[in-house]
Amino acid sequence: MSDHTTHHEEHHKETFISKYVFSMDHKMIAKQYLITGIIMAVIGMVLSILFRIQLGWPDESFPFLEKLLGKWAQGGRIDPAFYMSMVTIHGTIMVFFVLTAGLSGTFANFLIPLQVGARDMASPFMNMLSYWFFFAASIVMLSSMFVETGPFSGGWTAYPPLSALGDASPGSKTGMDLWIISMALFVVSSLLGGLNYIATILNMRTKGMSMTRLPLTIWALFFTAVLGVLSFPVLFSGFILLIFDRNFGTSFYLSDIFVNGVGALPNEGGSAILYQHLFWFLGHPEVYIILLPAMGMVSEILSINSRKPIFGYMAMIGSLFAIAILAFLVWAHHMFVTGLNPFLGSVFVLLTLLIAVPSAIKVFNWLTTLWRGNIRFTPAMLFAIGFVSLFISGGLTGIWLGNSALDIHLHDTYFVIAHFHIVMGVASMFGMFAGIYHWFPKMYGKQLNNTLGYIHFWVTIAGAYLIFWPMHYEGLAGMPRRYYDFSIWESFKQFGELNKFISLVSMIVFMVQILFLFNFFYSIFKGRKLTNQNPWDATTLEWTAPINPGHGNWVGEIPEVHRWPYDYGKDGVDFIAQTTPVGADESQH
Amino acid sequence: MTISSTVSFAQATMPAATDVASQELGITFWFYVLLLIAAVFAFAVVNKTLKVLELTQELNGKKIKNTYNNVNGIFFIVFLLLFLAYVYDQFNTLGRMGLPESASEHGAITDNLFNITAIITGIVFIITHILLFYFSFKYKGKETRKAFFYSHNDKLELYWTIIPAIVLAVMVLSGWKAWTNITAPAPKEALTLDVTGKQFAWIVRYPGNDNALGSKAFKLVNDVNETGVDFNDKNAKDDLLVNEIYLPVNRPVKFNFNARDVIHSAYMPHFRAQMNCVPGMPTTFWFKPTITTEQMRLKTNDPKFDYLLLCAKVCGSAHYNMQIKIVVVNDTEYATWLATKKPFYTEEMAKQIQEAAASVAKAKEEKLALNTHE
Numbered sequence: 001m002s003d004h005t006t007h008h009e010e011h012h013k014e015t016f017i018s019k020y021v022f023s024m025d026h027k028m029i030a031k032q033y034l035i036t037g038i039i040m041a042v043i044g045m046v047l048s049i050l051f052r053i054q055l056g057w058p059d060e061s062f063p064f065l066e067k068l069l070g071k072w073a074q075g076g077r078i079d080p081a082f083y084m085s086m087v088t089i090h091g092t093i094m095v096f097f098v099l100t101a102g103l104s105g106t107f108a109n110f111l112i113p114l115q116v117g118a119r120d121m122a123s124p125f126m127n128m129l130s131y132w133f134f135f136a137a138s139i140v141m142l143s144s145m146f147v148e149t150g151p152f153s154g155g156w157t158a159y160p161p162l163s164a165l166g167d168a169s170p171g172s173k174t175g176m177d178l179w180i181i182s183m184a185l186f187v188v189s190s191l192l193g194g195l196n197y198i199a200t201i202l203n204m205r206t207k208g209m210s211m212t213r214l215p216l217t218i219w220a221l222f223f224t225a226v227l228g229v230l231s232f233p234v235l236f237s238g239f240i241l242l243i244f245d246r247n248f249g250t251s252f253y254l255s256d257i258f259v260n261g262v263g264a265l266p267n268e269g270g271s272a273i274l275y276q277h278l279f280w281f282l283g284h285p286e287v288y289i290i291l292l293p294a295m296g297m298v299s300e301i302l303s304i305n306s307r308k309p310i311f312g313y314m315a316m317i318g319s320l321f322a323i324a325i326l327a328f329l330v331w332a333h334h335m336f337v338t339g340l341n342p343f344l345g346s347v348f349v350l351l352t353l354l355i356a357v358p359s360a361i362k363v364f365n366w367l368t369t370l371w372r373g374n375i376r377f378t379p380a381m382l383f384a385i386g387f388v389s390l391f392i393s394g395g396l397t398g399i400w401l402g403n404s405a406l407d408i409h410l411h412d413t414y415f416v417i418a419h420f421h422i423v424m425g426v427a428s429m430f431g432m433f434a435g436i437y438h439w440f441p442k443m444y445g446k447q448l449n450n451t452l453g454y455i456h457f458w459v460t461i462a463g464a465y466l467i468f469w470p471m472h473y474e475g476l477a478g479m480p481r482r483y484y485d486f487s488i489w490e491s492f493k494q495f496g497e498l499n500k501f502i503s504l505v506s507m508i509v510f511m512v513q514i515l516f517l518f519n520f521f522y523s524i525f526k527g528r529k530l531t532n533q534n535p536w537d538a539t540t541l542e543w544t545a546p547i548n549p550g551h552g553n554w555v556g557e558i559p560e561v562h563r564w565p566y567d568y569g570k571d572g573v574d575f576i577a578q579t580t581p582v583g584a585d586e587s588q589h
Numbered sequence: 590m591t592i593s594s595t596v597s598f599a600q601a602t603m604p605a606a607t608d609v610a611s612q613e614l615g616i617t618f619w620f621y622v623l624l625l626i627a628a629v630f631a632f633a634v635v636n637k638t639l640k641v642l643e644l645t646q647e648l649n650g651k652k653i654k655n656t657y658n659n660v661n662g663i664f665f666i667v668f669l670l671l672f673l674a675y676v677y678d679q680f681n682t683l684g685r686m687g688l689p690e691s692a693s694e695h696g697a698i699t700d701n702l703f704n705i706t707a708i709i710t711g712i713v714f715i716i717t718h719i720l721l722f723y724f725s726f727k728y729k730g731k732e733t734r735k736a737f738f739y740s741h742n743d744k745l746e747l748y749w750t751i752i753p754a755i756v757l758a759v760m761v762l763s764g765w766k767a768w769t770n771i772t773a774p775a776p777k778e779a780l781t782l783d784v785t786g787k788q789f790a791w792i793v794r795y796p797g798n799d800n801a802l803g804s805k806a807f808k809l810v811n812d813v814n815e816t817g818v819d820f821n822d823k824n825a826k827d828d829l830l831v832n833e834i835y836l837p838v839n840r841p842v843k844f845n846f847n848a849r850d851v852i853h854s855a856y857m858p859h860f861r862a863q864m865n866c867v868p869g870m871p872t873t874f875w876f877k878p879t880i881t882t883e884q885m886r887l888k889t890n891d892p893k894f895d896y897l898l899l900c901a902k903v904c905g906s907a908h909y910n911m912q913i914k915i916v917v918v919n920d921t922e923y924a925t926w927l928a929t930k931k932p933f934y935t936e937e938m939a940k941q942i943q944e945a946a947a948s949v950a951k952a953k954e955e956k957l958a959l960n961t962h963e
Contacts, residue, residue, distance in 0.1 A: 036855075052745050080907060080909070081905075081906035081907075084905075084906060084908070153905075154903055159852055159903075161851045161868060162903070162905065163853065165851070168788065168850055168905060169906065198924075215616050254868030254869075255868060256807035256850070256868050257868050257869070258807070259850050263811075263949065263952075264808075264811075264949070268869075270869065271869070272868060272869065273867060273870065306728070308738065308739065309738065310740075311739060315741070315746045337854065338861045338867065339864065339865060339867065339872035342768065346765050349764055349765065350834070353757045353764075355755070356757055357750060357753050357757065357888050359744065359751060360750075361750055362755040363717060363752075364746075364749040365746070367717065367721060368722050368745075370721070370724040370725060370735065371724055371728070372737035372739065373728045374728065374730045374731065374734045374735065375658070375725060375730050376730045377657060377658050377729065377730070382661065385665070385721065385722075389718060389721055391716050392718065392721070397710070399706060399709075399710055399757075399760060400710070403702065403760060403761075403764035403768075404764065405698070405702055405764050405767035405771060406702055407708065408699070408701065409699060409703075409861045409863065411854075411856075411901065412854060412863075412901040412902060455628075457630055458664065458668075459628075460636075462668075468849050469676070469679060470679060470683055472687075473684065473686060473687040477860075478686050478689065478856070478858025480856060480901040482908065483908070484908075484909040485909055485910075486909075488910060489912075490893055490894075491689075491897065495713070498683075509624060511622065511625055512625070515629070539741045566740065567738040568736065569735065571738075
């Protein structure tokens with residue numbers, strides 16, 4: 001064994017730069033993604049707290065805001081244009097930089113080679129490139145917040161003509177240029193990553209690791225990568241056309257426009273709705289790009305900590321597949337009130353509500369996995385159970401929004417905010433937390449503090465429901481999204497106290513996330529050292545690697561796989577690792 | 590209204606900046622910080638106590654109990670009860686502030702669909718949450734328990750594929766019925782209005798006595814003729830521009846929507862109506878108001894109640910204040926109101942329009958001239 005280690009080190013004379021900065025080790029790249037994602041998440045969260053202050057106390061002035069934001073909060077009151085910018089950048093950062101790159105980037109990079117039994121990704125260089133494109137995208141996105149005319153302020157969906165016309169809003173000037181450059185870099189990053197994930201899963205599985213022996217995390221990450229590779233180019237093309245409209249005078253999205261103070265524009269014949277089709281052709285699969293990795297990790301964690309196999313392994317793969325297919329066929333449900341042909345609307349209603357079937361299968365299978373288990377409440381397990389709860393709550397309101405007749409009333413209201421924050425925002429974040437708590441020991445060879453983990457979970461789940469549940473009612477009352485101030489509206493004044501309450505809860509939840517960050521960074525350096533190679537008694541391959549695996553993951557031969565990854569409690573044995581050959585007298589599952 | 594004037598209007602309606610307010614926020618904020626620190630401290634004390642207990646038990650030779658597992662398991666059942674109580678409480682208190690009474694004919698269909706959906710999803714929500722948290726409590730780990738190896742059951746999985754599919758089929762069908770009803774073409778006798786969104790106001794044009802809107806063309810838009818009405822069209826001569834939308838009760842009204850600069854969305858929550866207003870692409874929506882403003886004021890017991898048309902698609906910094914009042918009245922009141930309105934096309938206006946058009950043409954020429962110099 002020591003022979004192999006020395007042999008291994010000879011080949012990799014690692015400097016600080018090659019080990020920590022331009023690393024080609026998938027584990028280091030995963031950590032880079034995770035840390036960058038965490039930094040972006042903190043920024044996104046701070047933005048949300050700032051605009052929650054505006055929503056909670058619209059009539060009041062806070063001198064500290066002027067100190068913090070300068071000209072954007074003169075007299076301690078947030079400027080309406082900057083409020084819109086904060087909402088926009090919060091959305092962009094959270095959807096793309098945290099829940100796409102931060103989530104998939106971290107766990108696809110970390111888990112795929114370790115769980116399929118590969119030394120590294122199919123192309124470690126492309127993998128490194130993928131991270132650095134993401135890094136560049138993050139830097140450009142953050143720098144857009146400091147330009148004179150302010151960051152882009154038309155919402156994370158960036159619908160033209162608002163996003164195409166610099167004269168229509170100050171945020172659509174330089175801020176939008178940087179936004180779109182950042183997004184273009186981001187698309188490149190996610191394509192490089194996605195191709196790598198697919199290639200690794202299909203080609204680099206170890207001996208015996210057939211597709212039906214893959215852990216569900218890998219299946220979920222596989223479908224995620226396929227979704228990304230097929231849909232991000234469409235978004236990219238949409239952005240290219242937008243750049244042409246902005247900078248080269250074309251009229252893909254523009255027609256018959258007269259801007260206040262500027263006059264009539266010469267553009268003719270374009271369609272503003274075309275952009276929405278291109279955007280949502282990514283935008284809807286994007287929701288599943290965010291959700292599927294969380295689903296995969298939750299399936300894994302629920303099974304491990306219930307000490308039972310995941311119920312209906314094949315059905316779980318089938319439902320992931322169904323969701324992936326349907327994800328491409330429902331984009332227009334974001335566009336029911338754009339003047340879409342009503343018949344087409346009905347088709348999209350049918351396809352949208354169909355997604356509820358595979359989702360229901362997943363939920364019932366998770367519930368059955370818990371049933372008659374021997375549940376071990378690690379913090380990861382708590383977050384996995386929390387994920388299921390949030391997925392149910394948010395998924396059910398999706399049935400409201402997916403029905404076009406109801407969407408007429410609910411479209412672009414707080415009901416939508418409540419729905420997607422619960423089902424895609426908080427739920428995926430819970431998936432990410434579950435993943436971090438579960439694989440932290442593998443990542444850093446240390447353990448996180450459990451007590452802080454428990455506090456983190458209970459405050460966060462209670463906070464998430466206290467924040468987003470009442471928003472359903474605000475949406476039903478007709479409160480539109482992206483409004484700077486509701487206190488000037490007679491009909492929305494009744495929610496003043498509620499908005500204040502929501503803002504306060506969001507601050508508490510924010511502080512608990514800081515507690516988590518403390519736990520995370522403290523434990524990296526000072527956490528309890530891992531002594532057991534397999535701390536969770538799990539069956540999958542990553543726990544057969546050394547506690548602190550080097551580049552190449554396994555010393556010596558890559559282990560061979562003999563069974564599926566869910567032999568928990570079989571024949572009275574607590575768990576049987578995937579590497580254990582099938583015994584002669586073993587029962588079939 | 591330009592951007593700056595709308596914004597300054599909105600800010601003028603707010604009270605002046607006070608330090609008291611920020612102090613108040615400071616106090617509440619630090620209060621919650623302290624509360625959180627106290628909670629963490631309390632948790633840490635409990636944590637240590639449990640550890641000490643476990644150690645003493647171990648010293649006394651008893652088997653170590655997994656205290657944390659029990660605590661979290663119990664937390665789940667407590668959370669379930671609190672959560673369901675909270676949901677019920679919100680339903681009782683916020684439920685009344687939520688969906689306003691519908692004031693249009695199709696609104697009843699929409700609300701019916703709301704009820705069906707709420708009941709079905711509500712039942713599923715309660716059952717699944719009871720199962721999820723009860724299982725978490727019931728099957729919390731114990732030394733003595735053995736997990737039940739149960740990998741799949743095709744029959745069971747088939748059931749929970751088919752049953753949701755049937756329930757969803759019901760929702761799709763009832764949704765489809767409502768949707769085709771709402772999106773059906775407007776009846777011929779409908780009052781037709783032309784509504785144009787611009788940053789940050791609504792321009793509403795009535796057809797006047799002939800009940801026919803004059804045609805319009807984008808090329809004719811200028812600062813005076815804001816929507817580009819073609820005044821050579823006979824029908825345009827008696828068209829009206831209004832500051833408030835008056836609608837006769839029980840008569841269908843058809844809105845022709847358009848936008849001048851960016852996408853807006855005309856949202857009328859009380860009428861369960863919404864349609865995007867897109868530059869370069871006309872859209873339409875129709876409904877029949879059934880309750881007058883007066884009646885609604887009595888019903889809601891709110892003398893200040895008004896129907897609104899508000900913008901629901903982000904359109905710029907003053908997006909949050911892009912509204913126009915809708916007043917639903919009976920036929921005689923409507924006729925009286927209509928009689929007070931004068932067509933917006935006058936001799937003077939014609940002159941202004943010509944001047945504006947001329948200045949636009951001149952500006953264009955100058956621009957072209959400038960280009961040739963270069």
